[in-house]
Amino acid sequence: DIQMTQSPSSLSASVGDRVTITCRAGQNIDTYLNWYQQTPGKAPRLLIYAAASLQSGVPSRFSGTMSGTDFTLTISSLQPEDFATYFCQQTYSKSTFGGGTKVEIK
Amino acid sequence: QVQLVESGGGVVQPGRSLRLSCVVSGFTFSGCGMHWVRQAPGKGLEWVAFIWHDGSKEYYSDSVKGRFTISRDNSKNTLFLQIESLRDDDTARYYCARDPGRTTMTHLDYWGQGVLVTVSS
Numbered sequence: 001d002i003q004m005t006q007s008p009s010s011l012s013a014s015v016g017d018r019v020t021i022t023c024r025a026g027q028n029i030d031t032y033l034n035w036y037q038q039t040p041g042k043a044p045r046l047l048i049y050a051a052a053s054l055q056s057g058v059p060s061r062f063s064g065t066m067s068g069t070d071f072t073l074t075i076s077s078l079q080p081e082d083f084a085t086y087f088c089q090q091t092y093s094k095s096t097f098g099g100g101t102k103v104e105i106k
Numbered sequence: 107q108v109q110l111v112e113s114g115g116g117v118v119q120p121g122r123s124l125r126l127s128c129v130v131s132g133f134t135f136s137g138c139g140m141h142w143v144r145q146a147p148g149k150g151l152e153w154v155a156f157i158w159h160d161g162s163k164e165y166y167s168d169s170v171k172g173r174f175t176i177s178r179d180n181s182k183n184t185l186f187l188q189i190e191s192l193r194d195d196d197t198a199r200y201y202c203a204r205d206p207g208r209t210t211m212t213h214l215d216y217w218g219q220g221v222l223v224t225v226s227s
Contacts, residue, residue: 089214
């Protein structure tokens with residue numbers, strides 16, 4: 001299985017902050033990397049697919065980039081509704097999720 | 107609109123079997139691959155299985171291979187997950203999710219609300 005190492009596991013931030021979450025793949029996964037947001041009691045929501053494509057209906061403050069086997073989710077200006085847990089997922093070889101990053105209010 | 111509704115969960119004794127269902131609407135079911143993903147209480151997401159749009163090929167995580175079987179009935183717009191020999195660590199919320207890829211895993215763009223399976227004697 002391809003390991004996905006996500007960091008940090010949690011962070012505290014304020015409304016308006018720029019937030020960056022990283023996911024490192026254990027091997028090459030091309031652009032088969034997706035990002036999801038999950039709020040308590042809800043199903044995950046797709047934010048970014050294929051490393052950098054914004055899912056329809058997702059605000060443009062969310063963006064994804066890649067450099068080799070390192071992938072980054074950036075929230076340019078954190079909004080109150082963005083306090084949630086974020087997961088990366090690879091679909092290059094079967095599928096694996098990262099461990100998650102909980103974004104909390106500072 | 108796209109809807110996925112899971113059912114079949116509940117409290118089950120260790121060693122027993124269970125079949126989960128996911129009825130979908132709002133899109134052409136036979137045109138999409140489908141996944142099951144689970145989440146243990148307070149934990150992260152774990153991918154479980156994927157099935158091709160026509161049901162002809164399946165993939166499983168190493169942790170469930172041999173005990174779980176994913177299947178689908180395209181005539182009834184329904185996805186299934188058969189779970190055998192339930193163990194304590196199968197306790198989780200199980201989600202079905204759509205993949206727009208027919209035979210390749212791409213991304214999970216629509217999810218059900220999930221169904222809770224609790225393994226307990």
